Amino acid sequence: MTSYIKIPSHLTPSDPQGSELLARERSKATFDVNELTLALYGAEELSRFKRILKILESDPILDKSNIYYMGRTELFKYALRKDKRIIQLAATHKWNVDEFKIASRLVDMSGPYSIHQSMFLPTILGQGTEEQKRKFLNPAIRHEIIGCYAQTELGHGSNVQGLETTSTYIPETDEFEIHTPHLTAAKWWAGGLGRTANHSVVMARLITNGQDKGPHPFIVQIRDLTTHEPLPGITIGDIGPKFGFNTTDNGFMLFDHVRIPRFNMLSKFSQVTKGTGEYKKPPNEKLSYGTMVFVRSVIIFNAGLALARAATISVRYSAVRRQFVDKENPMILPNGQVVETAVLDYTMQQYRLFPVIAQAYAIYFTGEIITNLYKQYIDQSSRGDFSLLADLHASTSGLKSLTSGIAVDSIEDCRRACGGHGYSNFSGFTRFYQDYLPNTTWEGDNYILTQQTARYLFKTYREIIHSKQQSEEFSLRSNESPTIFYMLRYLSNPSQKCTVISPSDFKNPEVQLAIYGYRAAYLIARAVDQIDNHKKSWNSMLVEINRISRAHCQYILVHNFILTLQPQTSDSMNEKRRILHNSPSLKTVLTSVCNLFALHTMEKNLSEFLESGYLSPKQSEMLRVQISESLNEIRPNAVALVDAFYLPDYLLNSALGRYDGKVYETMIEWASKEPLNGITLDINPYSEKLFRNDVKAKI
Numbered sequence: 001m002t003s004y005i006k007i008p009s010h011l012t013p014s015d016p017q018g019s020e021l022l023a024r025e026r027s028k029a030t031f032d033v034n035e036l037t038l039a040l041y042g043a044e045e046l047s048r049f050k051r052i053l054k055i056l057e058s059d060p061i062l063d064k065s066n067i068y069y070m071g072r073t074e075l076f077k078y079a080l081r082k083d084k085r086i087i088q089l090a091a092t093h094k095w096n097v098d099e100f101k102i103a104s105r106l107v108d109m110s111g112p113y114s115i116h117q118s119m120f121l122p123t124i125l126g127q128g129t130e131e132q133k134r135k136f137l138n139p140a141i142r143h144e145i146i147g148c149y150a151q152t153e154l155g156h157g158s159n160v161q162g163l164e165t166t167s168t169y170i171p172e173t174d175e176f177e178i179h180t181p182h183l184t185a186a187k188w189w190a191g192g193l194g195r196t197a198n199h200s201v202v203m204a205r206l207i208t209n210g211q212d213k214g215p216h217p218f219i220v221q222i223r224d225l226t227t228h229e230p231l232p233g234i235t236i237g238d239i240g241p242k243f244g245f246n247t248t249d250n251g252f253m254l255f256d257h258v259r260i261p262r263f264n265m266l267s268k269f270s271q272v273t274k275g276t277g278e279y280k281k282p283p284n285e286k287l288s289y290g291t292m293v294f295v296r297s298v299i300i301f302n303a304g305l306a307l308a309r310a311a312t313i314s315v316r317y318s319a320v321r322r323q324f325v326d327k328e329n330p331m332i333l334p335n336g337q338v339v340e341t342a343v344l345d346y347t348m349q350q351y352r353l354f355p356v357i358a359q360a361y362a363i364y365f366t367g368e369i370i371t372n373l374y375k376q377y378i379d380q381s382s383r384g385d386f387s388l389l390a391d392l393h394a395s396t397s398g399l400k401s402l403t404s405g406i407a408v409d410s411i412e413d414c415r416r417a418c419g420g421h422g423y424s425n426f427s428g429f430t431r432f433y434q435d436y437l438p439n440t441t442w443e444g445d446n447y448i449l450t451q452q453t454a455r456y457l458f459k460t461y462r463e464i465i466h467s468k469q470q471s472e473e474f475s476l477r478s479n480e481s482p483t484i485f486y487m488l489r490y491l492s493n494p495s496q497k498c499t500v501i502s503p504s505d506f507k508n509p510e511v512q513l514a515i516y517g518y519r520a521a522y523l524i525a526r527a528v529d530q531i532d533n534h535k536k537s538w539n540s541m542l543v544e545i546n547r548i549s550r551a552h553c554q555y556i557l558v559h560n561f562i563l564t565l566q567p568q569t570s571d572s573m574n575e576k577r578r579i580l581h582n583s584p585s586l587k588t589v590l591t592s593v594c595n596l597f598a599l600h601t602m603e604k605n606l607s608e609f610l611e612s613g614y615l616s617p618k619q620s621e622m623l624r625v626q627i628s629e630s631l632n633e634i635r636p637n638a639v640a641l642v643d644a645f646y647l648p649d650y651l652l653n654s655a656l657g658r659y660d661g662k663v664y665e666t667m668i669e670w671a672s673k674e675p676l677n678g679i680t681l682d683i684n685p686y687s688e689k690l691f692r693n694d695v696k697a698k699i
């Protein structure tokens with residue numbers, strides 16, 4: 001990378017150096033960072049991660065040092081080049097899907113092929129017959145065809161039932177005719193569609209024998225494989241600049257009576273019979289929505305990673321950044337010199353940042369549990385058992401909404417906690433934040449999805465209250481279902497009160513779960529009463545419904561964190577959990593983190609805990625005392641806790657969050673590379689010239 005300004009090399013930051021400050025922080029940790037990293041990744045994944053990182057870091061095409069200075073077209077070209085490079089490296093090194101995912105995560109830039117990997121392949125895999133997989137999946141895996149996922153339309157996204165594109169069965173030719181009946185039916189937003197994909201999954205209303213069977217997935221070839229031009233009857237374009245995600249070509253598409261073979265309707269679950277056009281229903285109406293369930297589960301896991309990244313940058317920087325001298329507790333160097341206080345030592349900064357560390361761990365553990373639940377569902381559904389789907393859909397909907405919402409808020413909180421430098425691209429927050437933002441909208445707008453979760457909770461609650469005779473059955477199910485457990489507990493005594501009598505009682509996991517469970521059940525019971533007995537409309541209840549989904553999902557996050565830390569029978573424990581449970585120091589520090597997550601989240605939603613009368617104002621004061629205590633417990637471990645995420649500098653690409661703490665050296669070095677610094681302006685307002693030269697001599 002070219003430097004345009006020569007920075008005097010004799011200047012160093014004033015003492016203490018960033019590296020020294022971070023080393024001091026690391027020496028204070030009460031646990032072994034490497035051990036926690038192992039407990040998060042597992043030995044095998046960590047070694048794969050390191051191996052792949054080494055390959056990427058040393059690849060000139062995947063070098064990231066230039067990207068902060070690029071405009072959209074340049075960035076897009078970079079993204080296409082790097083997408084191709086990852087595919088080439090995957091072939092060279094024979095990476096499997098998991099290794100490919102690690103590489104994509106480390107390179108960290110959505111690209112023209114991203115939706116091919118994240119949605120096109122999973123849709124064919126999940127919804128195609130064996131024959132269809134042979135025809136479409138195998139060439140797609142080999143990247144002989146590149147696909148996208150076109151569901152959303154210009155006029156409809158959230159309301160999938162409202163999609164307008166039609167796919168009409170033509171018995172005479174045994175084909176479907178895909179058509180865009182109105183402007184609002186134009187496919188819009190599909191990633192990779194704009195300039196890249198030559199195939200698409202198209203969600204269109206299946207019409208057969210004059211009957212509308214609702215949206216179904218079809219594979220449509222959209223571009224010529226030789227010329228790469230759109231096929232006859234198909235109009236395609238890129239939708240233009242966006243808030244972020246500009247390294248992906250989101251596109252629009254219009255169909256004018258385009259014919260595709262009947263074979264191209266993805267038919268694992270529902271089919272149309274040749275000639276008669278007879279429709280065979282799927283075993284569950286919503287199986288064609290399967291890709292959304294999968295991607296929502298991935299979004300939950302990714303939210304934990306995004307939080308870990310934001311926390312890493314801001315916590316490391318706060319340990320290096322110093323402002324003012326805290327006169328009551330000054331920072332004193334070994335040589336006796338009093339220096340300005342690291343901003344991480346200010347309690348306000350701790351209150352802003354440590355909960356983000358806690359959110360990252362909480363969501364990481366739930367992400368793992370949801371990933372396993374999804375795998376279990378796939379396993380069962382392959383044997384025709386879809387019984388897990390309703391539960392999985394409800395949990396992934398609410399958790400996708402809650403966790404991506406937390407991540408967006410916390411990334412911005414972390415950015416602001418870095419002060420002015422947080423606003424520079426060199427912080428590593430700009431594109432990270434912009435590209436993360438659509439997680440709150442895509443795969444179901446976060447407010448829409450909470451309705452799905454609440455609906456499921458209402459159904460479960462109604463089943464319990466209307467089937468008193470089955471209470472024994474529910475008691476048995478409550479061992480497996482935390483939802484049924486908290487509902488039954490509430491119903492056993494709706495006017496129970498919280499038992500806390502001193503701040504430290506809030507550290508008791510039983511107490512935490514009782515508080516969260518009561519609040520969720522209370523809100524559900526009240527809403528069901530409003531709807532069933534007071535005939536309140538669904539629309540009039542939407543604010544409450546959103547609250548209920550959030551309350552339930554916060555309960556789930558706390559429950560899963562506590563579960564992760566509880567001793568389990570050794571045969572049910574995997575390698576990662578074994579590491580954690582064999583290390584008292586890890587358990588101690590993660591218990592503090594878990595407490596902070598549970599208590600800080602409680603404080604943020606305090607009105608809901610108080611209004612039911614379960615928690616008293618006096619207890620809420622004790623809660624604050626205990627939160628302060630938890631922050632103190634975490635303080636010596638703050639840097640080590642983010643180090644344990646093992647997010648390399650290559651991924652962070654941040655001057656502020658560097659592992660070695662060389663914040664100031666990097667800021668000035670990167671500024672010297674700003675291409676604007678290579679231009680001498682012509683500032684005479686009466687001259688038409690803008691520059692005296694194009695680019696100054698390189699230094």
Ligand SMILES: CCCCCCCCCCCCC/C=C/C(=O)SCCNC(=O)CCNC(=O)[C@H](O)C(C)(C)COP(=O)(O)OP(=O)(O)OC[C@H]1O[C@@H](n2cnc3c(N)ncnc32)[C@H](O)[C@@H]1OP(=O)(O)O
Nearest residue numbers: 117118151157158159160161286289292298393442443444
């Ligand atoms: C290498 C791989 C790596 C992958 C990692 C990458 C991940 C991250 C990058 C991802 C990039 C993504 C890019 C973006 C892509 C997109 O956005 S694609 C478009 C996504 N669109 C949406 O998500 C639309 C949201 N809307 C909906 O899902 C639905 O319209 C709705 C809101 C759920 C309502 O559906 P509707 O058909 O109207 O149903 P209802 O009447 O409300 O409910 C009827 C019953 O159906 C149940 N149900 C609904 N959805 C599902 C489902 N998905 N699965 C199972 N069941 C479902 C619902 O609960 C109701 O059940 P009952 O109460 O029992 O009747």
Ligand SMILES: Cc1cc2nc3c(=O)[nH]c(=O)nc-3n(C[C@H](O)[C@H](O)[C@H](O)COP(=O)(O)OP(=O)(O)OC[C@H]3O[C@@H](n4cnc5c(N)ncnc54)[C@H](O)[C@@H]3O)c2cc1C
Nearest residue numbers: 149150151152156157158189190191438441442443444447
């Ligand atoms: C970067 C990006 C990439 C995308 N990639 C793809 C892709 O590859 N393929 C694809 O098919 N789609 C893609 N999408 C589209 C995405 O899935 C939709 O934008 C999303 O599902 C939201 O739908 P919408 O835009 O119709 O929002 P709308 O439904 O119009 O939402 C507008 C507002 O109305 C509110 N609202 C709507 N209905 C209700 C209701 N019933 N109750 C209460 N409030 C309501 C919403 O909460 C929201 O605040 C992408 C979107 C983005 C931003």
